[in-house]
Amino acid sequence: MTLVHQQASPKAAVAIQRLTTISSLNEESEALLAGLSDAQTVGVGIEIVSERDAIVRPRFIVGGWAAKVRWLPDGRRQIFDFVLPGEALGVCLRPNPLALSTVVALTPVQFVDAGPVQKAIMGDDPRWADLREAMHVSSSLDEAYLLSQIMRLGRQTAYERLCHLLLEVRDRLKLVGLATETHFPMPMTQETLADATGLSIVHVNRILQQLRRERLLDLHGGKAHLREPDALVAIADYKPARPCTGGSRRARA
Amino acid sequence: MTLVHQQASPKAAVAIQRLTTISSLNEESEALLAGLSDAQTVGVGIEIVSERDAIVRPRFIVGGWAAKVRWLPDGRRQIFDFVLPGEALGVCLRPNPLALSTVVALTPVQFVDAGPVQKAIMGDDPRWADLREAMHVSSSLDEAYLLSQIMRLGRQTAYERLCHLLLEVRDRLKLVGLATETHFPMPMTQETLADATGLSIVHVNRILQQLRRERLLDLHGGKAHLREPDALVAIADYKPARPCTGGSRRARA
């Protein structure tokens, strides 16, 4: 497996787009983000973060897909959440504790170091208030995704789970302009989908066929096509996670 | 249903105990917590927080059990997590966003207002560094509990799920001295247990009977008795969530 090599492209654009979409950034904050460079690339299957890492280096994923996972001793694997382009990894409001889960690259993944962002948002400096706010919204979205996942796994059928998950992925990709209402890249294998939805590979395959037969969606060659997004929303009782700005939005403070 | 009435007991003791156990507090922080008074009580079934509340008033639960829940339109209910004595609700490192889930009292619940704590930990004041740290550890524990829940629901059998959940509850109660290795209060009905584990009531009942027959545990009259804790740990692949202090523990700073 390839490991890591350096690049020199201002790929942070996707992270900027995400943060401006879910919150709002002043020019200074944008500049700070734009300054993040030296993207690194890791190959499929590489562990970007390992579960017991003492310190999770703060990062933005700027290309490719990763997943937060955990294994049971007998090999069963569960995916907690995905990490999609523009999303952050280990950027805490406070100094980072141990990693709570392993993060694996599902496709080749590019990321940039978010150390400067981490430094900026710690403490009180009003210059970075916007950035702090945006990262806060971002992490509250992360929590919302975990709750959706629990809802899917605990109380939805296989059919509903798959529809719900695909809608969530679409909306997360839409935040960075990688998805339209009906089309987006879907590089996951059926095994990945199974580990995310708590199902067996075989069953995922059959449900996807059913959805295809019913002309609700198509999954093909790394692309998803939601033919009837509204029907899917109804099936899954899908409620988009609203990126909510913090309660205390002070005017001119 | 009873609503709310005032009391005047320094019940925050249980919250202090929890925070000193998972982190460490200087005298000033302890004093701040000890100053939290005017406990309120709500009855069973009351919604302490509602899902779309704009602002979640920060609180410590000081007595009784609550649960974070969500419903599907057809009545299916999923419990995301429990809120046990000493645990916090809506105490964020940053101003609170919308509530992500409804919180319901499973038993009569007492709580104190944690507004002063919220105020103290925002910003940079070094007097409250310990408190900030402790609340940070606390919320990282909360996240760990969510991940356990996902693991249970996604990849464990009914049998494993119940063992795992009971062990987690025991350890959370141990933090505040309400549990020993083998005994603790368990006021949940089987329906609650079902909604937490993503199972049907009937099946929960049968698995509990099996565990009883196997002399592994006993659930009776609101009390749990783990007869063979080590066997349960093995069955569930249970790993206690380590309350990890933040990575950057500065010596004499």
Add this chain to the structure above:
DNA sequence: CGCCACATTGATCCTCTTCAAAGCGTGTGG
């Protein structure tokens, strides 16, 4: 060409759900 990872299919089994009813315990009112 042939390998490899991934997708697909069929058959069978079993975990868990659903429905329906009955038991049990406790608190309330007559």
Add this chain to the structure above:
DNA sequence: CCACACGCTTTGAAGAGGATCAATGTGGCG
């Protein structure tokens, strides 16, 4: 003190959703 009701637990029977096992298909790529 008993009758009754209500919430919770327990039991049985039947069925569905999903898992497992095993094999075959398919496409990209060295």
